[in-house]
Amino acid sequence: MIRRFLGDFLAYGIADLLIKASAFITLPIYSRALSTADYGTWNTLITGVGLLGAILALGGDSAYARYFLAAKTDAERKTITSTWFGFLALWSGALVMLCLIFSEPTAEWALKDASLAPLVILSLLTAPVGLINAMCAQALRNRFQTRQFVFWNVTAAVLSIGLSVGGVIVLEWGVAGILAGGLAAALIMFPIRLWTIRDLLQPHISLPHLRELLRYGVPLVPVSLAYWVFASSDRILLGQLADFSQVGLYAVASQIASFLGFLHGALGQAWIPRAVLLYETDPASAGRIFGQMLTYFLTLFGVLSVGVSAFAEAIIRVLSTDAYLMAATAVAPLALAFVAYASTQVTSISITLKNRTEYFTLFSWLAAVLNVGLNLLFIPQFGLLAAAWSTTAAYLFLTAAYTLVSQRLWVVQYEVSRIVKVTALTLGFSIAPLLFPETELMIGVLLSGGSCLLYFGLLCISGVITQREWTAVFDILRRIRKGAAL
Numbered sequence: 001m002i003r004r005f006l007g008d009f010l011a012y013g014i015a016d017l018l019i020k021a022s023a024f025i026t027l028p029i030y031s032r033a034l035s036t037a038d039y040g041t042w043n044t045l046i047t048g049v050g051l052l053g054a055i056l057a058l059g060g061d062s063a064y065a066r067y068f069l070a071a072k073t074d075a076e077r078k079t080i081t082s083t084w085f086g087f088l089a090l091w092s093g094a095l096v097m098l099c100l101i102f103s104e105p106t107a108e109w110a111l112k113d114a115s116l117a118p119l120v121i122l123s124l125l126t127a128p129v130g131l132i133n134a135m136c137a138q139a140l141r142n143r144f145q146t147r148q149f150v151f152w153n154v155t156a157a158v159l160s161i162g163l164s165v166g167g168v169i170v171l172e173w174g175v176a177g178i179l180a181g182g183l184a185a186a187l188i189m190f191p192i193r194l195w196t197i198r199d200l201l202q203p204h205i206s207l208p209h210l211r212e213l214l215r216y217g218v219p220l221v222p223v224s225l226a227y228w229v230f231a232s233s234d235r236i237l238l239g240q241l242a243d244f245s246q247v248g249l250y251a252v253a254s255q256i257a258s259f260l261g262f263l264h265g266a267l268g269q270a271w272i273p274r275a276v277l278l279y280e281t282d283p284a285s286a287g288r289i290f291g292q293m294l295t296y297f298l299t300l301f302g303v304l305s306v307g308v309s310a311f312a313e314a315i316i317r318v319l320s321t322d323a324y325l326m327a328a329t330a331v332a333p334l335a336l337a338f339v340a341y342a343s344t345q346v347t348s349i350s351i352t353l354k355n356r357t358e359y360f361t362l363f364s365w366l367a368a369v370l371n372v373g374l375n376l377l378f379i380p381q382f383g384l385l386a387a388a389w390s391t392t393a394a395y396l397f398l399t400a401a402y403t404l405v406s407q408r409l410w411v412v413q414y415e416v417s418r419i420v421k422v423t424a425l426t427l428g429f430s431i432a433p434l435l436f437p438e439t440e441l442m443i444g445v446l447l448s449g450g451s452c453l454l455y456f457g458l459l460c461i462s463g464v465i466t467q468r469e470w471t472a473v474f475d476i477l478r479r480i481r482k483g484a485a486l
Contacts, residue, residue, distance in 0.1 A: 026161060027255060031320040033168050034175065040247030041111055042175045043254075044239055045123045047232040048110060052099070052127050054228050056092040059220030061138050063213045068142045069276060081139060081200040083209045088135065092128035099124050110236070122179035129186040136193035139200055141273065148196060152189075160185035219357050226364030233368075234375055234387035241379045250384040253327040256315055257334035260304045260342075271345050272352070279353050291413040294346040298419060299464060301342045302426035305335040306455045309430040310448035317441055330388035332430045337388075339426060340395035347399045350406035363401040367394040422464045429455040 140149040167177025312331035371394035378386030
């Protein structure tokens with residue numbers, strides 16, 4: 001299971017790395033073409049679309065994956081796919097049409113300028129098309145068609161970035177150019193996405209299957225909304241309690257920290273199908289393997305968190321302008337939030353396997369309330385730093401709560417000593433760059449590099465990384481070389 005998971009994880013990781021690398025191209029372009037306020041406006045719109053997407057999906061990615069993987073025949077899988085896609089197309093189209101009516105008051109409230117309603121409209125139109133495109137990608141993942149999943153996701157990302165950059169640079173449309181480029185790319189990919197799963201689509205809707213999908217998925221909508229609250233609502237609150245320049249700075253910090261996101265996306269794509277399959281086929285080994293995987297997840301994301309935090313200021317100096325330099329202070333807490341978020345893939349697994357989704361709703365909303373409360377208290381005084389640390393606190397609470405409940409539902413055998421060590425080292429070395437003195441660029445790079453090397457050395461000395469892991473790494477490298485040779 002671990003070998004197959006690592007194979008999927010590597011493939012998804014490479015794809016997400018390419019996507020994130022392509023997205024990083026936009027940072028120096030957009031930060032120079034847009035003011036910090038315009039950058040904040042764009043991110044506010046993206047945040048709003050994220051909220052709408054959570055509502056439109058109706059927990060559909062999880063519900064679709066769960067029932068597709070549990071289906072016994074190809075005919076049942078086709079019925080499930082056609083039923084869910086047909087319903088989502090009708091539901092999302094109707095709701096977006098309703099939202100379009102209120103685009104002007106939405107712009108007045110969210111962007112403080114009713115004349116920006118066309119930007120709201122462009123954002124809304126992208127949502128239903130993007131939803132079906134994402135579900136098509138989910139279908140490929142459910143069938144473990146990793147190469148096709150990777151190829152079309154990378155293609156879609158490159159196309160979206162290319163058209164958006166063209167809208168900003170060539171057409172000089174500013175924020176409207178970015179949004180129009182994203183919409184055009186989604187529309188171009190729409191028929192291609194449907195073609196990739198054409199054998200799963202048929203003119204047949206099953207109401208019993210739809211009821212099952214909705215019964216599983218709808219309770220997850222509050223979970224999605226809660227995740228949106230503590231992952232994205234901070235931008236809205238920054239815009240309302242501070243200003244859109246703070247939103248722009250926070251967006252840059254998030255984009256740098258989201259370097260961890262490419263692995264988190266790959267982690268979710270590879271982990272859940274394999275974990276469910278292992279639990280169904282070999283539950284006796286699953287608890288031990290899941291505990292081992294949490295150690296690996298924390299170590300991998302810890303290394304990335306320390307690296308991104310250490311080099312945040314240098315990255316901004318190279319890719320952006322001095323106007324965005326303050327964003328570096330928010331990178332470390334956001335990177336730590338990604339580490340905590342990655343851990344929930346394992347700490348919540350028992351809840352998923354036992355179908356106790358009510359716990360997702362309960363704890364995600366408690367985390368959301370915690371996040372909003374901290375933001376309301378501290379954003380007026382500390383701005384983007386308050387938003388960043390509030391996000392970290394929410395994810396830490398979430399993974400702790402999941403762990404407590406999951407262990408009562410089905411026990412995972414965690415490697416407690418190694419987890420404590422890697423958590424303490426990651427926390428200390430991620431925060432350390434905030435205390436570094438202000439220096440020239442090259443001296444700062446050397447200091448950051450030394451900090452990262454020390455962190456990795458302590459992981460080895462403390463026993464977090466052992467001979468077992470080195471043997472596994474060398475084995476993977478040998479397999480890669482053999483595959484390349486063939």
